[in-house]
Amino acid sequence: MFRTLEEAKRFIEDNSVSMLDFKMVDIEGRWRHVTLPASRLTPELMQYGIGFDGSNYGFAPVENSDMVFIPDLSTAAMDPFAKTPTLMMTGDVMVIGVPHNRPFDQYPRNVLRRATEHMKSLGVADKMIIGPEFEFHIFEDVRIFNEPHRAGFELASDEAYWSGETVGGGQQLLHKRGYHADLPQDIHFDLRSRMCELIDSLGVGVKYHHHEVGSPAQEEIETEMGEVNFMADATMIVKYVVKNAACQSGKCATFMPKPIYGEAGNGMHVHIILQKEGKPVFYSEEGYGNLSKTALYFIGGLLKHAPSLCALTNPSTNSFKRLVPGYEAPVTIGYAMANRSAVVRIPAYAKSPESKRFELRNPDATCNPYYAYAAILMAGLDGIVNKIDPAYHNWGPFDFNLFDLPEVEKAKIDALPTNLDDALAALENDCDYLKAGGVFPERLIKVWIRQKRKELAAMNGLPTAPEFERYFSL
Numbered sequence: 001m002f003r004t005l006e007e008a009k010r011f012i013e014d015n016s017v018s019m020l021d022f023k024m025v026d027i028e029g030r031w032r033h034v035t036l037p038a039s040r041l042t043p044e045l046m047q048y049g050i051g052f053d054g055s056n057y058g059f060a061p062v063e064n065s066d067m068v069f070i071p072d073l074s075t076a077a078m079d080p081f082a083k084t085p086t087l088m089m090t091g092d093v094m095v096i097g098v099p100h101n102r103p104f105d106q107y108p109r110n111v112l113r114r115a116t117e118h119m120k121s122l123g124v125a126d127k128m129i130i131g132p133e134f135e136f137h138i139f140e141d142v143r144i145f146n147e148p149h150r151a152g153f154e155l156a157s158d159e160a161y162w163s164g165e166t167v168g169g170g171q172q173l174l175h176k177r178g179y180h181a182d183l184p185q186d187i188h189f190d191l192r193s194r195m196c197e198l199i200d201s202l203g204v205g206v207k208y209h210h211h212e213v214g215s216p217a218q219e220e221i222e223t224e225m226g227e228v229n230f231m232a233d234a235t236m237i238v239k240y241v242v243k244n245a246a247c248q249s250g251k252c253a254t255f256m257p258k259p260i261y262g263e264a265g266n267g268m269h270v271h272i273i274l275q276k277e278g279k280p281v282f283y284s285e286e287g288y289g290n291l292s293k294t295a296l297y298f299i300g301g302l303l304k305h306a307p308s309l310c311a312l313t314n315p316s317t318n319s320f321k322r323l324v325p326g327y328e329a330p331v332t333i334g335y336a337m338a339n340r341s342a343v344v345r346i347p348a349y350a351k352s353p354e355s356k357r358f359e360l361r362n363p364d365a366t367c368n369p370y371y372a373y374a375a376i377l378m379a380g381l382d383g384i385v386n387k388i389d390p391a392y393h394n395w396g397p398f399d400f401n402l403f404d405l406p407e408v409e410k411a412k413i414d415a416l417p418t419n420l421d422d423a424l425a426a427l428e429n430d431c432d433y434l435k436a437g438g439v440f441p442e443r444l445i446k447v448w449i450r451q452k453r454k455e456l457a458a459m460n461g462l463p464t465a466p467e468f469e470r471y472f473s474l
Contacts, residue, residue, distance in 0.1 A: 002073040021088040027058030029368030108370030115374035118437035125274035131225035135266040160216035173215035213264040235369040255365035258321035265322030283353035301383020307426035313363035333414040334396040382433040
């Protein structure tokens with residue numbers, strides 16, 4: 001929003017801004033914040049930042065946890081959810097050094113920035129452009145209880161078929177029949193429009209929004225494509241707006257990959273384009289799907305590293321409850337034209353050289369977007385550097401429905417991990433491509449795996465309702 005401190009100070013004065021709200025990203029991809037009076041925006045603050053304890057963000061050990069946040073004025077925007085006039089912005093994190101502070105190598109924004117710098121150093125491209133698709137659910141109420149003597153959850157949705165007898169006058173959507181549903185069934189239409197207005201007001205262009213396949217209020221907002229560093233910040237903005245706008249309306253929104261058994265889950269498909277000197281890198285008239293060899297090698301890298309990528313793009317136990325057959329979510333490793341059963345899909349409607357792209361369909365929004373986008377880029381670059389041909393490795397193209405194959409044929413095709421444990425094991429065995437160019441520090445990868453294994457162990461230790469149903473009477 002601002003190029004200089006003087007511009008920011010003039011805006012603060014002209015708009016009677018009272019507070020500055022600094023948004024910082026923790027290791028899991030959550031925004032945390034600290035708020036200062038607007039009068040504190042000084043040259044000293046811009047140079048030296050504000051100190052905080054990084055150990056509480058999941059990064060540094062307690063004995064070396066003093067960090068400094070430096071605001072990025074270009075990300076500034078008025079917070080639409082703050083009653084007090086508040087200018088919010090994200091920024092970068094430094095570690096204290098002598099004589100100068102230095103960028104903290106594990107901080108998510110810094111990792112993604114190094115990935116794009118590595119791309120430029122290879123001469124492959126100078127810009128990565130992405131377009132995430134944001135799928136989520138809106139519920140009228142959610143109740144979660146997890147105690148030693150009782151555990152469970154209850155979801156209330158006025159759109160859901162299970163609410164037909166009591167709410168909505170028989171206007172509920174049928175099971176798995178929500179795609180592009182219209183009024184009156186699409187009861188959150190106005191709320192989605194409001195979300196899109198707010199997202200646009202914060203500098204992120206919206207392409208469209210609609211009801212998704214899941215009948216109990218599954219939604220989608222797709223943003224315009226943009227440069228990957230900008231789009232990682234934009235991903236945080238979209239999640240912030242969706243959750244807070246729902247809350248303001250007395251509802252609750254979740255990006256949880258699989259909140260409802262038997263219904264479609266929430267993915268975050270990522271469309272990918274590379275450019276060099278303003279020209280498309282992925283287009284060729286002769287190639288499969290009009291893709292260049294560089295594009296196919298990029299796909300080859302994604303497919304080769306797909307199992308380890310899942311540890312960063314699908315980092316929750318719930319992620320793998322979405323990656324199951326029957327719900328347009330990928331389960332096999334392959335690519336194809338206009339085929340939603342493949343993990344890499346080439347949209348048939350993107351025909352011009354400038355729009356030629358493909359989408360990676362396995363990610364979901366429980367990821368840290370900076371790490372996920374950086375890992376996707378690093379996998380693709382590894383494919384380009386090593387000329388990994390996906391056709392040579394029997395990863396496609398699969399121009400048929402992979403879900404309809406006989407079991408014998410399915411067994412011949414490589415599969416995505418079916419659980420977080422397997423994805424973490426893949427990351428342990430396949431992480432050198434992430435460390436190329438110093439992009440992902442080895443310590444970060446180890447910290448990530450350790451924290452996720454701890455999370456996994458805690459989840460595995462909890463009794464569940466299906467276990468009681470199956471084993472209580474034995």
